[in-house]
Amino acid sequence: MWIVGPIGFTAPWLLLGLVALPILWLLLRAVPPAPVRRRFPGVALLLGLRDDEHQADKTPWWLLLLRALAVAALIVGFAGPVLNPEDRSGGSGPLLVLMDGSWADARDWPRRVARVERALDEAGRDNRPVALVTLTDRPEGDLPFRAASDWAQTLPGLAPQPWQAEGAADWAASLDGDFDTIWLSDGTAQPWRGDVLEALQDRGEVRVFESPSPIYGLAPPAFEDGAIAVTARRAATGRGAEVTITARGLDPSGIERELAREPLAFGPGEDEATLALSLPPELRNRVTQFAIDGVRSAGAVALTDDSLKRREVALIAGRDDREGLQLLSPTHYLEQALEPVADLVEGTLSDILLANPDVIVLADVATLPQAQADEMRDWVEGGGLLLRFAGPRVAGSDLSRETEDPLMPVRLRAGGRSVGGAMSWGEPKSLRPFGEDSPFNGLEIPGDVTVTAQVVAQPDPDLSERTIASLTDGTPLVTRKRLGDGQVVLFHVTANAEWSSLPLSGLFVSMLERLAVSTRAARPDASALEGTVWSLSEAVTAFGQVDEAGTMPGVAGADLARGVPGPATPPGLYAGEDRRVALNVIGPETELAAASWPANVAVDGLAVAQERDLSGWLLAAALGLLALDVLAALWLAGRLTGPRASAAAVVLALLLPVGEARAQDGTAPEREPLGDFAIEATSEVVLAHVLTGNSDLDELARAGLEGLSRTLFARTSIEPAEPMGVNLETDELAFFPFLYWPVTADQPQPSDAAYAKLNTYLRGGGLILFDTRDANVAGFGAATPAGRKLQELARPLDIPPLEPVPDDHVLTRTFYLLQDFPGRYAGRDIWVEASPPDAQAVEGMPFRNLNDNVTPVVIGGNDWAAAWAIDDSGQRLFPVGRGFAGERQREIALRFGVNLIMHVLTGNYKSDQVHVPALLDRLGQ
């Protein structure tokens, strides 16, 4: 084989044929295309005309080039070209294929597997025993050297782990025997990497492969200055780059989706970039994870835990704030304590309950209205935390005196007590250390916290278990009761400094925090986690996928506190007693850096170049060029006309790559175009009639609407286009403001789908004029066939209650003042949507203020279309009545039509006239 660059030739001697190309060029040049002989009388006019260009009696250069290229492609094709010819580097002895198998591997795992596969192939060809080891999942004992084909079968089952290979150095030091190593490194700098490399180099030759694709990591998000700070890191500095950070979480309907998406740019040379993401609290509390878009790696995913959630706390005080005495305000200290760490909700109690906050604080509120108390109880049972503070009002009220109030943890004795004051007998009491089972367990009690007054609990049997903090003399200070999924907590002192100095101390804030009233510090420290047990609820795979964790043994808090993911503490979301902690692959302190290798180690990329035989392509190209040559020769001779031209176009189209066509298919819009019908129906106002299937009737309806359209055009600013017939089954109704539906006894019932469309149409403000055309239906009884058909037709329709048009209906005055609505028949009432039963005429106003929308149906039988109908020349098609009276009736019919269309298009605009007196009055007229 003869190799030039990336291409080798199996039969290189054939390439000598290329030398013949210039000769071919000379030969081809001399042969001009054959002329066509044509008989043409106009030749007399052509005599004496000369051709502009004289070179054309030789073959044009581009045709020559085409032919030469075709021949060259043939020659090269037969010479057997091969792309990326493999020159195999042989070797002997055992081979260790070592993979890091960490989260950083996950970003291009398939390429790594392909590289390993190739290494196994080569080893298999050279009959070398192979051991395939991932550092995150190390085999015990000696290296398992086996046949390469054995390993090839286990290859698809190999998966990276979402942590780094801690302790690999010790493992490498324990190896013995001689073997070469192929090491697929994940590219991150690790403390053990140098040791492992040294140990391996002692055993044999080491080749290192690294992927050049960048490594990104996402640090746990934290609150900074009211926004979420999302920090992304990268291993390689150098040129600037931009990544997209997405925040995912549950939407209000409980489906996980993307909640926010922001670009984040790394400057040149920077290895860290921070995005300040400001989200509304509602949205922020729902975020469950941040991720770098498009990076499949656990490092690019940061789960959020409770540290990012800010509780919504509602503060309600029992008495009004007294101006100027802010420090005495019942909620002042609460506000001070909670403002930085929670979202405070303000408002009345009923509004607040609707907002469903996490915590409601009642400061010295004794009684609640029964309805609100019930609502509040439902809310607590649904998981709310009700935090109550005592105070003069609570002490003075009968709250929870005889029987225990559901919203109080204990019964209270009357009056409370006062200690350490001028009129009392003892010293102010301080706090007793918190018990083991108290949520405040472990909090340090400052010495200066004293209590001078409190409400006192009745010594009920369950008092001791409900007490979570007490004074030195044993009287309960804070009591708690579980209620459903939520809890009720009572501080037996006030929320301000009147009864105790507790609200002044840092202990108060800590207690609120322990009660989960406020948000906690970003990450619990080791001491806080000491002695607790956590269970993994959601695990992150190395590919950054967040899955439900299966049953895993509990994890001790101390292990979790180390904050380093490993086999015992896989990254994920850990659930404790009342809070959740996220353990992310990238901790707040984790540094990302590119691995550095000593100069004596060869570092290659992962690219696997496939050997590829090119002769087929070249021969196909030669054939294509020859086909083009046929077309070009035809064209040059002027014979490429008529059917030949179209055939040539087809051939050319086939020669073009089909990839583009496929891409087009992918983006083809799925929406079905509505076409001309929609454009015709919407470019102008169009009156429409329902096609009944009876062609005479349809023609009459069309002619009627044509007449009405012309009348509207002549008299009003409505300028309708030609009316259209609408097929209820197939056509879209939404384009038409108005449908005229002549009813005959024999028309078919529309389908369910058509009724669904009709109902949508009616709800959307459309109007249907039903016309039984028998002058009878308006009376009760409706005994005509058309009347019965109308009842059948209208039964599935969503029609409100109807009434005969009242005298003050807006139809009587939308354009003309009318009281009768005749068509070809001067029938009786027509029916429209009933006015609300409470509509009353106001003194001094001419009209009642009636329903504030367009009546969806108008039902009558006066055969309006016949009265309106005109033929093509504008002549009336049907006589109406007799003589002048008849013409007058036709005029009124037309006016009814005008009023009706005005009503459809302007709604109850005219009904607003009812406000005119009030408006005039306001204007001072």
Place this chain on the structure above:
Amino acid sequence: MSDPAALRSRAETLAGPLPALLAGAQHLARTVMLGSHGRRRPGQGDEFWQYRPAIPGDAARSVDWRRSARSDGHFVREKEWQAAQSVMLWVDQSASMSFASKGQAPKSDRAAELALATAILLGHGGERVGLCDHDLPPRTGSLQLLRLAQALGAGDAAAQPPDYGAPLAREMPSRSRALFLSDFLGDVTPVEGALLEAADRGISGVLVQVLDPQEEAFPFDGRTIFESMGGTLSHETLKAGELRNRYLDRLAERKDRLLQLCRTTGWQYTVHHTDTPPQSALLWIYGALERDH
């Protein structure tokens, strides 16, 4: 050349919808033959035209006594001036007229059809029609039509026709009218001479240039050798497409030349394409021959 009977039948169909063609007879005073051709003015003829008061100089025998007896004055009875016109047809039967692009009839067919249809119309109007080049002096009657159809349909089958034809004004009677149908693609000088001579002899008429759509469009490309229909002329080009514009310019020039010639001689000129229906051309000829100058 098509069968004479079929040609006549086609021409009859073509002429059917039109009323009889009465060719304008400007120089009627000099052509003596009477015809059934009312001139809408007093003169010699059979049809009553008007009564007019007699004026001094009227011959007494010209007074219509029956009319004069009904009033005090004398009246002269005048008759409508009636005359017959001689129309000479010339249909180019040279080889170039046998050219036809695909899907079209040869130009000669169309020319013969138009000529015969005109002859039929003229015959209905009582005019006399003759055919140049075929020894057919102007005559009336259906026998003359038969002869015309035979002459137009048969052509001169034995002899090889020339490539391009030209009319001969010598065969035409003075003060007659003429209809020339040809493609006028050949040398224009003989046509020019014939027209000028015809004008000198008081012959006015109509020039219809019958062209094939390909002759108008020149839809050729590539290396081509163009030959005239008889093969006497040929022209080779390597890029026929390049010639198109110049060919079209020359064609327009030729049309313009013919139009100018017609203006000078008082003739009328039109172009007819074989892909358009013949009715419109016949209608135009009808109007042109009827028109008064």
